[in-house]
Amino acid sequence: MNKIRPLGTLALLAASGLVLSGCAGTADGADNADASAEATAETVELTFEYNTAGAEEEPVYEETTVEVPKNPENVVIFDMASLDTWGALGGEVAGAPLESVPEYLEDVLAEDAINAGSLFEADLLEIEASDPDLIIVAGRSAALYQDLSEIAPTVDLSSQGSFEDTLERNVNFIGEVLGAEDEAQAALDELSAGIEEARAVTADIGTGLSVMVSGDSVSALKPANGDFSGRNLRGGLVYDVFGVEPVLDDIEEATHGEPVSFEFLLEHDPDYLFVTDRNAATDAEGEQAAEVVLDNEIVHQTTAWQNDQVVYLDPTAWYIVFGGIETTQIMIDDILSITAE
Amino acid sequence: MAVAAPAPSSTPTRSRDARTWVGVLFGVSLVVLAAVSLFIGASSDASLTGVIAGDDGSLFLLAASRLPRTVALILAGAALGIAGLIMQMLVRNKFVEPSTTGVTEFAGLGMLTAMVFWPGMALPLRMTLVALFALAGTWFFLRIIRFVPVRQLVLVPLVGIMLGGVVGAVTTFFAYRLDLLQSLGQWSQGSFANVMRGRYEFLWIAALMVVIAWIAADRFSVIGLGEEFATNLGLNYRRVVAIGMVIIAVITACVLVTAGVLPFLGLVVPNIVSLIIGDNVRRAIPWVAGLGSVFVLACDIVARVIRFPYEIPLSVVVGIVGAGLFLWLLLRRRARAH
Numbered sequence: 066m067n068k069i070r071p072l073g074t075l076a077l078l079a080a081s082g083l084v085l086s087g088c089a090g091t092a093d094g095a096d097n098a099d100a101s102a103e104a105t106a107e108t109v110e111l112t113f114e115y116n117t118a119g120a121e122e123e124p125v126y127e128e129t130t131v132e133v134p135k136n137p138e139n140v141v142i143f144d145m146a147s148l149d150t151w152g153a154l155g156g157e158v159a160g161a162p163l164e165s166v167p168e169y170l171e172d173v174l175a176e177d178a179i180n181a182g183s184l185f186e187a188d189l190l191e192i193e194a195s196d197p198d199l200i201i202v203a204g205r206s207a208a209l210y211q212d213l214s215e216i217a218p219t220v221d222l223s224s225q226g227s228f229e230d231t232l233e234r235n236v237n238f239i240g241e242v243l244g245a246e247d248e249a250q251a252a253l254d255e256l257s258a259g260i261e262e263a264r265a266v267t268a269d270i271g272t273g274l275s276v277m278v279s280g281d282s283v284s285a286l287k288p289a290n291g292d293f294s295g296r297n298l299r300g301g302l303v304y305d306v307f308g309v310e311p312v313l314d315d316i317e318e319a320t321h322g323e324p325v326s327f328e329f330l331l332e333h334d335p336d337y338l339f340v341t342d343r344n345a346a347t348d349a350e351g352e353q354a355a356e357v358v359l360d361n362e363i364v365h366q367t368t369a370w371q372n373d374q375v376v377y378l379d380p381t382a383w384y385i386v387f388g389g390i391e392t393t394q395i396m397i398d399d400i401l402s403i404t405a406e
Numbered sequence: 407m408a409v410a411a412p413a414p415s416s417t418p419t420r421s422r423d424a425r426t427w428v429g430v431l432f433g434v435s436l437v438v439l440a441a442v443s444l445f446i447g448a449s450s451d452a453s454l455t456g457v458i459a460g461d462d463g464s465l466f467l468l469a470a471s472r473l474p475r476t477v478a479l480i481l482a483g484a485a486l487g488i489a490g491l492i493m494q495m496l497v498r499n500k501f502v503e504p505s506t507t508g509v510t511e512f513a514g515l516g517m518l519t520a521m522v523f524w525p526g527m528a529l530p531l532r533m534t535l536v537a538l539f540a541l542a543g544t545w546f547f548l549r550i551i552r553f554v555p556v557r558q559l560v561l562v563p564l565v566g567i568m569l570g571g572v573v574g575a576v577t578t579f580f581a582y583r584l585d586l587l588q589s590l591g592q593w594s595q596g597s598f599a600n601v602m603r604g605r606y607e608f609l610w611i612a613a614l615m616v617v618i619a620w621i622a623a624d625r626f627s628v629i630g631l632g633e634e635f636a637t638n639l640g641l642n643y644r645r646v647v648a649i650g651m652v653i654i655a656v657i658t659a660c661v662l663v664t665a666g667v668l669p670f671l672g673l674v675v676p677n678i679v680s681l682i683i684g685d686n687v688r689r690a691i692p693w694v695a696g697l698g699s700v701f702v703l704a705c706d707i708v709a710r711v712i713r714f715p716y717e718i719p720l721s722v723v724v725g726i727v728g729a730g731l732f733l734w735l736l737l738r739r740r741a742r743a744h
Contacts, residue, residue, distance in 0.1 A: 164585075183585075280592035282600050324717055326599045328447050328471055332715070344589075362470050363602060 107135040109241050115221050116207060124294060133218045136244055137198035141181050141213075144203035147222050148173055149389025150236050151201075153252060154245040160195055167381040169391065184385075192216055199242070203235075224298050224388075227289075228306045232256070232388060252390045259397035264308035266404050270374075271336030273309035275300065276325075277384075278355035279343035285325045286341075287311070299387050303339045303378075307400045312336075327363040337376060337403070338369040345380040376403060428682055432696045436480075439703040443476045444468065446710050470603045478598055478606035479706050480699040482661050483671065485612035487698025488619050488691065489657040490672020491679075493544075495630040495687060496650045497551060499562040500680070501736070503672030504540070504658045507566035510669075511573040512543025513655075513662050514594055518577050522584060529663070533608055537659035543573070544651045560736075596666035596721030598706060605664070612660040615653045616695055622649055623688035630685065668702065668721055670728025675701060677735050701727075 111133065114126040141160035142148040148161055152173030160179040179195050182188040184205045192200070193216050200213045203222040213219045222238070224231040233253055240249025267273070275286040277300075288311050289301035303309045312335035330338070342355035355377065359370075369375050378399050386392040447467070490503035497507075504510045516539025520532045527535070547566055554561050581590040619626070625646045628636045636643045661668065679693040705723040712718055 280589055282592065282597070324597070324599055324719075325715070326447065326471070326717065327602060328467065329715055331467075358600075361602060361604070363467075366466070 108132045109135055109238070111220050111238055113221055113223075114225055115210060116223065129221075131214075131218055131220050133199050133220060133242060135242060137242070139195065139197045140199045140201070141179075141192055141195070141197045141217075142201045143181060143184065143187070143206035143209065144201055144222055144388075145170065145184075145386040146388025146392060147201045147203055147235060147239065149386060149392050150239045151243070153390035154236075154240055154243050154248050156239070156243050160192060160197065165385070167386060169381075169395075170386075187213060189213075189216070224293055227293050228298060228302060228388070229257070229260070231293075232393060235388070236390060256390065256393050256397070259394065259401075260306060263397050263400040266401060267308045267310075270403060271310070272312040273303065273337040273339055274312045274330070274333065274335035274369075275303040275309070275339040275341070276330075277341045277343050278358050281358045282324055283327070283330070283358065285329070287315075299384070302383065302387060302396070303400075307396075309337065309339065327361060330369075331363055331367050334368050336368055336372070337374045338367070339376050339378055341378050341383050342380045343384060374403075425683055429693070432693070432700060435700045436696055436703070439700060439707065440476050440480065443479065443703050443707055444472045446707060447472060474603050474606050475598050475601045475706075476703070478601045478609050478664065479702050481606075481609040481613050482598075482665055482668070483698035483700070483702030484695035485609070485616055485657045485698075486661060486668060486671045486702075487675040487694040488616045488672075489654045491676040491687065491690060491694050492619055492626055492650045493654050493672065494676055495626040496548065496647055496654075497562060498630055498632065499559060500677055501559065501563040501673065502566060503670070503676075504544075504654060505667060505669045506563045506570070506673060507544070507547045508569035508573050509540050509543040509547065509654060509658050510662065510667055511570040511577065512546070513537075513540040513658050514590070514667075515539055515573055515577045516659075517593060517662065518581055518586065518590065521586065521589070522580070529608075533659055533663050536663055537655050540655035540658045540662075541651060544654050548647070548651070593662070594667050595719045596661075596668040596724065597709075597717065597719045598665050599717050601665070608660045608664050612657045615657050615660075616691070618649070619653050620688070620691045622646065623691055626650060627685075627687040630687070666719075666721060668724045670732050671698060671701060671724055674728050674731040674735065678731070 109132070110130060112128060112130040115129040116124040117127050118125040139159045140151070140156065142151060142158050143162060145165065145167065148158055148166065149170055151158060152170060156173070157175050158173050158178060159175050160181040161174060162183050163174070163178065163180040165184045166174060179191055180188065181192055185208075187206070187209045189212055192213070197217045200217050200219040201222055202209050202213060202219060204224065207221050207223045210219055210221050220238075222231075222235045225234065236249045236253050237246075240246045277284045277286060286300035286303070287297075288304035289297045293301075293305075298305075304311050312333050338359075340355050340359065344354060359375065364370050376399070379395050382392045382395040382399070387396070486504075493502050493504065493507065493509075494500055504513075513536050516536040517532075519539070520527050520535050524531075524535075547569060550569065551562050551565060554565055577590065578587070581587045625641060628639055628641050629643065629646050629650070633643050636646070675698045676690065676694050679690050679697055683689055683693060702720075702724070705727060706720050709718050709720045709723045
């Protein structure tokens with residue numbers, strides 16, 4: 066799909082300024098008012114491993130250290146997890162890929178927030194014109210680092226190590242930038258308690274299989290098994306973070322998990338089926354919802370279906386954002402909901 | 407309406423006996439591959455012994471999952487082969503089929519249109535819309551190639567591929583803007599992994615088109631001789647072309663909606679058949695249908711076995727094998743021309 070990128074970029078540039086120049090969610094700058102008042106020349110330093118290889122290549126890491134201003138006024142965030150944490154710790158965002166910001170995070174956006182592009186591409190002209198003090202990228206947008214770092218101090222908060230490691234580093238970093246270290250620590254403590262609680266629940270539920278439904282096909286997701294790069298990290302969250310025992314441990318992974326037939330589900334017959342509905346996550350209207358795809362006579366024979374143990378995960382949280390303070394809480398609640406019923 | 411077979415571009419040199427023998431080989435392969443296809447699957451529950459013993463689980467899987475998939479493969483293979491054959495007759499060119507003439511891309515645009523404007527559209531309606539787009543695509547292609555000299559053998563598919571490229575780019579552009587790129591990739595990738603009872607029945611409509619093609623076979627043979635010749639024989643040229651266009655469009659739409667795109671199949675199958683038995687459409691139809699089924703069944707078995715219990719998309723296997731054969735046919739012709 067790489068071949069369409071240049072076309073897409075052109076289109077995006079051409080359409081910039083026309084689309085959504087002043088259409089943001091409501092936000093009040095109250096929290097931010099005193100933060101910016103005490104803005105000084107203070108800086109926070111962050112060292113991170115920046116991946117210099119292309120999106121589809123073996124990652125090549127280069128250690129990069131960036132100094133960012135404390136309490137920056139004008140922040141552009143491409144990574145939804147960072148945007149989540151930024152908002153949860155009292156910050157306000159001046160620019161983001163507006164169309165990709167999930168509803169529950171819209172109040173993080175400033176009233177006049179600019180549309181910075183999409184999750185994968187930056188509207189460089191618009192961003193440069195807005196003269197930001199800090200730009201945050203990660204994961205999907207990590208490839209934009211080079212271009213964006215020429216505009217303003219840019220940090221790449223892509224995952225490093227496990228989900229928990231990344232969450233801790235990013236929350237602490239953002240806490241420090243916003244001068245909200247204590248709130249950051251409190252949030253981390255609460256989340257790790259929540260994850261512990263969820264793990265206690267999943268310890269006795271038997272086996273599980275995490276699947277993604279996309280279009281009308283089903284893919285099996287696999288545990289990260291120590292390799293927390295890119296999609297591995299996201300696909301494995303159910304097992305790696307929340308302790309679900311995989312029904313088989315050699316699930317290979319293609320682009321979006323391994324395509325499997327319905328027979329595969331019946332053959333391995335996990336006690337619990339955790340479903341991420343990609344159609345819903347990306348708003349592919351007209352695609353069949355995961356419920357409809359799975360509602361067929363073969364899946365009806367599985368243990369998970371018969372015992373009503375098909376768990377539909379919040380697609381935005383698990384597929385788009387997966388990280389950040391509020392989102393992690395949603396993920397914890399999804400797992401805890403198993404016992405609530 | 408008995409019409410002599412048009413002088414085939416490549417005179418079959420095999421004797422009648424040899425042809426019969428090849429026919430028997432196709433028949434046997436079809437039966438064997440269908441049987442193998444029935445007993446390959448992620449679930450070990452549907453074993454041959456289980457079915458013979460009348461085990462409930464085995465019979466259920468056989469009826470709900472295995473049989474529909476095998477039948478779907480046979481129908482899709484046969485129909486795509488026929489769509490290619492008819493298209494080659496209408497265009498009087500051996501190198502065309504829906505995926506080299508932009509028809510498939512038009513159908514894809516129809517699919518996207520349905521998704522964007524009528525997301526909740528019932529499946530039969532969506533299929534109809536896709537078929538209408540495919541029909542428009544076929545019509546458009548036939549209009550365009552009127553300007554291409556018939557003798558320019560390679561120019562015709564080239565024009566078609568370019569037309570397909572333009573329409574495909576338009577589709578990709580809108581899919582990109584509307585964040586539907588991955589969905590587009592999903593359904594343009596041919597796969598029968600999710601075929602089960604209740605999910606493949608459109609292919610019976612494609613099978614009906616095959617029957618219609620068979621009934622009208624001789625007319626297509628005449629069409630293959632050119633408009634003037636056909637009209638001189640008292641044939642309503644436009645009506646036959648219209649029937650052909652509908653057959654192609656409906657088959658393309660049925661297969662696209664059910665399984666996705668299977669490239670080159672409609673191209674290589676009729677060509678191979680023509681090498682064996684010549685260009686008489688009536689005689690070719692059962693051969694094309696049979697060989698198309700054998701081809702798709704074999705490719706699907708490879709797709710299912712290569713990474714068992716996971717599957718690779720069928721379109722990948724069909725694409726690789728089909729492209730290889732396409733190249734071979736192309737080079738073979740060039741070699742003769744010199």
